[in-house]
Amino acid sequence: MEQREKYVLWFEECDMSSVPVVGGKCAGLGELLKAQIPVPPGFAVTTETYRRFIEESGLDQEIKHLLKPVRPEDPASAETASQAIRLIIENKPISIELEDYIGEFYRLLSKRCQVPAVPVAVRSSATAEDLPGASFAGQQDTYLWVRGVDGIVHHVRKCWSSLFTARAIAYRKKMGFADDGLSISVGIQKMVNAFTAGVMFTLNPSNGDRSTVVIDANWGFGESVVSGLCSPDNFLVNKVTMEIVRRTICAKECYFTTNFETQTVEQHECPAERACNQCIIDEEAIELARIGKRIEAYFGKPMDIEWAIDKDLPATGRVLILQSRPETVWSGRKAEPVSSGKSSAMEHIVAGLLAGKKLR
Numbered sequence: 001m002e003q004r005e006k007y008v009l010w011f012e013e014c015d016m017s018s019v020p021v022v023g024g025k026c027a028g029l030g031e032l033l034k035a036q037i038p039v040p041p042g043f044a045v046t047t048e049t050y051r052r053f054i055e056e057s058g059l060d061q062e063i064k065h066l067l068k069p070v071r072p073e074d075p076a077s078a079e080t081a082s083q084a085i086r087l088i089i090e091n092k093p094i095s096i097e098l099e100d101y102i103g104e105f106y107r108l109l110s111k112r113c114q115v116p117a118v119p120v121a122v123r124s125s126a127t128a129e130d131l132p133g134a135s136f137a138g139q140q141d142t143y144l145w146v147r148g149v150d151g152i153v154h155h156v157r158k159c160w161s162s163l164f165t166a167r168a169i170a171y172r173k174k175m176g177f178a179d180d181g182l183s184i185s186v187g188i189q190k191m192v193n194a195f196t197a198g199v200m201f202t203l204n205p206s207n208g209d210r211s212t213v214v215i216d217a218n219w220g221f222g223e224s225v226v227s228g229l230c231s232p233d234n235f236l237v238n239k240v241t242m243e244i245v246r247r248t249i250c251a252k253e254c255y256f257t258t259n260f261e262t263q264t265v266e267q268h269e270c271p272a273e274r275a276c277n278q279c280i281i282d283e284e285a286i287e288l289a290r291i292g293k294r295i296e297a298y299f300g301k302p303m304d305i306e307w308a309i310d311k312d313l314p315a316t317g318r319v320l321i322l323q324s325r326p327e328t329v330w331s332g333r334k335a336e337p338v339s340s341g342k343s344s345a346m347e348h349i350v351a352g353l354l355a356g357k358k359l360r
Contacts, residue, residue, distance in 0.1 A: 007049045007101045011042050011187075021046050023125030023185035028324050035298040037291060038320050041112055042120065042189030043105045047127060049098055050160055050184050057092040063164070064179070072173040075166065082166040089161035094153060102156065103149040106188065117147045119191040119263075122155040123323070124162055126184045141165075144221060144265045145191055145258055152188060159186045192320055193258070196279045197222035197308035198232055200288055201327055202239075202296040208330035210302060212245070213237045213289040217280045219270065220255035222306055222322070230254050230270075233279050237289035244282055251275045284309060287319055295324055302327040 005013075014022045014030030022030070026044035033039050054060050066084050070077045110118040122143045141162035143155045162168070163184045172179060198217035203210045216225050216232040224230040231250040238245050252270045259266045280288075288307060295303050306322040313320075 004101055007046055007052075007098060008105045009044045009046060010105075011039065011044065011189075014044060020127055020183075021048070021185070022187075023047070023127050024325060025123060025125035025323050026185055026187045027125075029187065029189070031298070032295065032321055032324060035294065037295060037298075038317065040190040040192055040320055040322065041109060042187055043109060044125065045102060045156055045186040045188065047183035047185050049101070050186075053092070053094050053098065053160070056095055059088060059092065062088065067169065067179055070169055070173055072170060075170060078170040078173070079166040082164050082169055085164040086161040089164070090154075090157050092157070094157070099149070099153055102153060102188075106149055106152055109188065109190065113190050119145045119147050119258075120152065121187075121189045121191050121322075122146050122152060122159060123187040123189060124159040124184060125187050126163065142223075144223070144256075145263065147263060156186045156188075160184055189322070192308040192310045192322065193312045194221050194308040195311035195318075196220070196284075197306075197322075198225040200292050200305045200307055201302065202292045202305070203302040203327060203330055204236070205327070205329065211239055213239060213292045215280075215285055215288055217285075218252050218255055219274060219279050220257040220268075221265065222308060223256050223265075224252075224254055224267075226306065229267075235280075235285040237285060239289070239293060242286055242289060244285055247278070247282075247285075249276060249278050252279065280309065284319065291319060291321065295321070299324075299326065302330065304328075 009018070009022060009026075011026060011029045012033045014027050015034060016027050016031055018030065019027045022044040029039055029042070054063075063085055066081045070081050106120075109120070110116060124141050141159055143158065146152055146155050163182060171177075172182075196217050196219055198215065199222065200216070201214045204212045204214050206214075213236075215235040215237065217235070218224050218230050218232045225232045230252045232252065233250055234246075234248040235244055236246040237243070252275050254267055255270050256265055256267050258264070291307075292303070292305055295305060303324050304327045305324040308320050308322055309318045310320055311318070
């Protein structure tokens with residue numbers, strides 16, 4: 001067998017120099033581990049695995065042929081190509097050798113977690129994802145609560161095929177990104193048994209204010225927040241004083257959780273008695289903001305972060321970071337001062353608190 005490093009890598013073996021090999025998402029997780037940020041364990045199925053699969057399956061020319069008729073001004077042409085390409089990728093078997101690499105690392109991950117056939121999230125990690133000036137993030141797929149080698153291999157192929165969603169094909173055409181040499185990695189990450197989850201920005205995404213951390217949260221898995229299916233609770237935390245300066249508790253319409261009988265993730269309507277209740281306590285919001293500040297300081301730029309609170313872990317270590325990427329809307333703009341000048345110590349303090357007033 002060839003060196004396994006070509007095909008599978010633990011997250012801790014990855015860093016930002018690994019983006020061409022493991023994509024932006026897995027590289028970011030490796031960097032988080034180096035920064036000693038709490039991250040669920042896992043491994044990356046590398047871009048070389050995808051390229052070898054395409055080569056051994058003889059799909060390269062067939063994919064090029066199917067992409068040729070796509071025109072940016074014709075969404076239907078992208079949809080037609082997408083359906084055909086995804087079908088052939090998802091139905092082609094991968095070689096026994098590649099399946100063995102994935103299966104062995106999954107077995108080792110299960111052993112590390114001390115859970116037989118540990119449930120995992122199978123996440124696409126494209127090499128063009130999360131790059132400055134391009135918005136590929138979210139254009140490939142994620143699958144939750146996958147168990148067993150067969151299930152993982154099946155969903156790895158589905159992640160590979162999601163490189164060719166109609167949206168991704170059309171976006172690449174529109175932006176002038178060539179399909180030649182296109183590749184994708186897949187992250188296999190221990191599933192968090194999330195009590196609550198959501199997203200966090202280390203600036204205010206509504207106005208670019210870098211003195212605050214903004215947190216959106218809902219019950220269950222974070223997919224309800226990421227997909228925009230619910231109205232999440234919202235917290236604004238001042239980075240300097242680490243005080244919650246605004247909290248907005250919403251009527252959360254739905255949530256995602258695991259059905260342990262069917263071993264699948266299901267969407268449920270949020271019960272009336274929980275819908276309007278605050279889903280994370282203030283101490284958890286502040287702990288999230290502290291972790292967000294550490295991540296921002298490590299990367300040296302505002303970050304967009306997905307997080308979860310694991311109900312199976314002790315209270316002091318329940319906050320876990322699932323992924324992070326650079327914030328792309330405001331980060332490229334020149335930071336404007338929140339005060340025109342600070343002629344005194346008091347004005348310096350006021351400038352840092354202009355995001356709002358602490359609620360009591």
